[in-house]
Amino acid sequence: MFNKIFSSIISNGAFTGSEFAISTIVAIICGFIIAGTYMIKNRYTKSLVITLVLLPSIVELVIILVNGNIGTGVAVAGAFSLVRFRSAPGRGQEITSIFLAMAVGLATGMGYIGIAILFTVLVTIISLVLNLVNFGADKSGERTLRITVPENLDYEGRFEDLFEKYLKSFTYDEIKTSNMGSLYKLTLSVELKAGISTKEFLDEIRTRNGNLDISLGRMIDSQDSL
Secondary structure, eight states, X not given: OGGGGGSOSOBTTBOOHHHHHHHHHHHHHHHHHHHHHHTSSSOOOHHHHHHHHHHHHHHHHHHHHHTTOHHHHHHHHHHHHTOOOOSOOOOHHHHHHHXXXXXXXXXHHTTOHHHHHHHHHHHHHHHHHHHHTTTTOOOSOEEEEEEEEXXXXXXXXXXXXXXXXXXXXXXXXXXXXXXXXXXXXXXXXXXXXXXXXXXXXXXXXXXXXXXXXEEEEEOOOOSOOO
């Protein structure tokens, strides 16, 4: 009985209407599971979740049509090679979910319904658990501090005593000029000490930078893309 899960309902590349219907329905259901799981604890767009729902059934249709036909398979591969994705690079989990949807489409297209369902449930449960326990999250507490100073202010050594008072660590990431060179913009990676008042910290900086712009926020994850 257990071995039947790993067997295909399609034999010798030929399929009946009922086999096609079963494969398509399972692909769509798996797509909903993948999309629904991704929507939990993840940033998402309507376009992405609709893609995750429909992609398995689309891939399933392509595979079930070319199954057992080498010539058609080569032609389809050539057609897909002409497609170029010009969108911005996706986040790691977006790419993973898309590959999962494609893998499910391949499995259902070849008739391996049990494998498709089992793999979808297994991977989505693991993904959900990892997201819920916040696995791999950066717990360093680092923030990005941006300070604007006038050109006539010598910023070197101007703020270090405040940094030592309020911060565990700080690193200068970028220094650039703006407004025709009349302003300097300092960007630092900082880690705040426990229990400090952010308002007091920013107020003390304001008294030294001429009350120009200051911002303190979470670091933007620029590495989470493929």
